[in-house]
Amino acid sequence: MPTTVVGSYPKFEVAKEALRRYRKGDIGEEELDKAIMEATKLVVKDYLNAGIDIISDGEQRREDMAVFFAERLEGFRISGWVRVFDNIYFRKPVVIGEVKFKRPITVKDWKYALAFSKGRPVKGIITGPYTMADWSFNEYYKEREELVIDLARALHEEVKELERAGAKYIQVDEPALSTHRERQDMELAREALREVFKGINAKRIIHICYGKLERLFPDLLEFPVDQVDLEMKNSGYRLLPVLKEYSFDKELGLGVVDVHTLRVESVEEVVRGIKMALEVIGPEKIYVDPDCGLKLLPREIALSKLKVMVEAVRKVRKELGSE
Numbered sequence: 001m002p003t004t005v006v007g008s009y010p011k012f013e014v015a016k017e018a019l020r021r022y023r024k025g026d027i028g029e030e031e032l033d034k035a036i037m038e039a040t041k042l043v044v045k046d047y048l049n050a051g052i053d054i055i056s057d058g059e060q061r062r063e064d065m066a067v068f069f070a071e072r073l074e075g076f077r078i079s080g081w082v083r084v085f086d087n088i089y090f091r092k093p094v095v096i097g098e099v100k101f102k103r104p105i106t107v108k109d110w111k112y113a114l115a116f117s118k119g120r121p122v123k124g125i126i127t128g129p130y131t132m133a134d135w136s137f138n139e140y141y142k143e144r145e146e147l148v149i150d151l152a153r154a155l156h157e158e159v160k161e162l163e164r165a166g167a168k169y170i171q172v173d174e175p176a177l178s179t180h181r182e183r184q185d186m187e188l189a190r191e192a193l194r195e196v197f198k199g200i201n202a203k204r205i206i207h208i209c210y211g212k213l214e215r216l217f218p219d220l221l222e223f224p225v226d227q228v229d230l231e232m233k234n235s236g237y238r239l240l241p242v243l244k245e246y247s248f249d250k251e252l253g254l255g256v257v258d259v260h261t262l263r264v265e266s267v268e269e270v271v272r273g274i275k276m277a278l279e280v281i282g283p284e285k286i287y288v289d290p291d292c293g294l295k296l297l298p299r300e301i302a303l304s305k306l307k308v309m310v311e312a313v314r315k316v317r318k319e320l321g322s323e
C-alpha cells in the first residue's frame with residue numbers, strides 16, 4: 001500500500017516570481033529553469049519530510065494543465081481571457097492546425113525531482129488527450145475524434161520520452177472525463193489512451209476526479225491502464241460499492257484527503273477511509289493519495305494533509321502486519 005500524490009503542489013514563491021518575470025520577458029529560459037529547479041527541490045523536500053513513497057515534481061512550471069501542454073505542442077494558439085463563470089477567467093487553447101509533438105514537455109522538471117528524490121520514484125504526469133480536446137476551442141479538425149487521436153499520438157511521444165528518461169509510473173490526467181456526456185466519449189477516451197500508452201512498459205495510470213464518477217463504470221474497466229486513480233474522500237467514498245459491484249480488478253489510486261477543504265483530516269478519519277476500501281480491494285492493489293492535485297491549498301495545509309495521510313497508512317500497515 002504505497003503512498004503517492006496526484007501531481008501538483010502549491011507553488012513556491014520562487015517559481016511564481018520567475019514565471020511572472022518570464023512572461024514579461026524580463027528573464028530567459030535559463031533563469032526560469034533555475035527557479036523551477038529550486039522550487040522543485042522544495043516540493044521534493046516536503047514530500048520526503050511527509051514520507052511519500054512515489055512522488056511527483058509538483059508541477060511548479062505549469063500554470064494551467066491544458067494551456068501548459070498546448071503552448072508546447074504544434075497546432076495550438078492560446079486565446080485571450082475567456083469568461084467561464086461569474087468572475088472566473090481562463091485562457092483557452094485554440095486548435096488551429098494539425099496537432100504534433102515538438103519536443104519534450106515535462107521531462108526536464110521530472111528530472112529535477114528525481115535528482116532530489118533520494119531514490120524514490122517520480123511519477124511522470126501529463127494532461128490526457130480527451131481533456132486537452134475538451135478544454136480547447138477546435139478551429140481546425142472537422143471531427144473531434146480526429147483531434148483527440150492526434151493529441152493522443154503527440155502525447156504518446158511525451159510518454160515515450162518520460163519512459164526513456166526512466167519513469168516507472170506514468171499518469172494521464174483526464175478530469176474532463178467526469179463530465180462526459182455520451183457512451184462514445186468513453187470509447188473515444190479509451191482509444192486515445194491506447195495510443196498514448198502503446199508499447200509502454202511503465203505502470204499506466206489514469207487520474208479522474210469530481211463529478212458523477214459512477215457514470216464511468218463499467219466502461220472504465222476496459223481502459224488500457226494498470227491503475228485508476230480516483231477522488232474518493234470528497235464524495236464520501238460512495239464509489240466503493242460501485243467498484244465492488246463491477247468486481248474492479250485494477251490497481252486503485254485511493255483519494256483519502258479532500259483538496260477542496262482547508263480542514264486537515266484526522267489520522268483516524270483517513271484510517272477509516274482506507275479500511276472501507278480494504279473491504280472492497282486488497283492492500284496489494286491500493287495506492288493511497290490525496291483526491292487530486294494540491295496546488296490550490298496553502299502549502300502548510302497541503303503538507304499537513306500529506307503527513308496525516310502517511311501516518312494513517314503506517315497505522316493500517318501495522319495492523320495488517322506489514323510494517
Ligand SMILES: [Zn+2]
Nearest residue numbers: 175209292293
Ligand atoms: Zn484531479
